[in-house]
Amino acid sequence: MTADVDVVLPALDEAGALPWVLGRLPAGYRAIVVDNGSSDGTAEVAEAHGATVVRESRRGFGSAAHAGLLTATAPLVAFCDADASMDPAELPRLVAPVSEGRADLVLGRRRPSVRGAWPPHARLANRGLARLIHRATGLRLHDLGPMRVARREDLLGLDLRDRRSGYPLEMLLRASRAEWRVLELDTSYAPRVGRSKVTGTVRGTIGAVRDMSRLLRAG
Secondary structure, eight states: OOOSEEEEEEESSOTTTHHHHHHTOOTTEEEEEEEOSOSSSHHHHHHHTTOEEEEOOSOSHHHHHHHHHHHOOSSEEEEOOSSSSSOGGGHHHHHHHHHTTSOSEEEEEEEESSTTSSOHHHHHHHHHHHHHHHHHHOOOOSOOOSSEEEEHHHHHHTOOOOOSTTHHHHHHHHHHHTTOOEEEEEEEEOOOSSOOSSTTSHHHHHHHHHHHHHHHHHO
């Protein structure tokens, strides 16, 4: 049966989180887990829980996310982190404005559900990025929104090229240039299972900021 929504889940060593994440997907939503070189059995866990698994050997968030997009066949595609920090059960609220024709891209604004869910250095970097995005696009956003939804054909039409941490920002910048209607909705944000490869470390955050700054300078 064809899925109504394909959910792309880039994953690097997320075996501990995936059972909960995959168990929270609503009916009609197909999980596409993109294993980006895991050593903890992520792909096997995903398969055991019914997900479509794609193995992407080229390291980088953008590489994994785009491999998932290319695998998707449903008319709507959602992106979600695979670390249990976001609840896939909330996806229908983000999908509705796109499926109803009220928005072209919906971003989930992270709202910490418990103290300490979002490290201070990552929150500060995100706040600065939001200001730069406003300056570059005129969009008044609070968060780059790792959980997001758009139409598959529209996303492919953006011809996204970044294969590192800048992939979500490139998507937003190209969507803005194409005059997409961008909507931001609140989503809950919990402590992830395991250690983050990006926002969990200062070094990872600096690397992501560097990738995104490069895209913003390129205009």
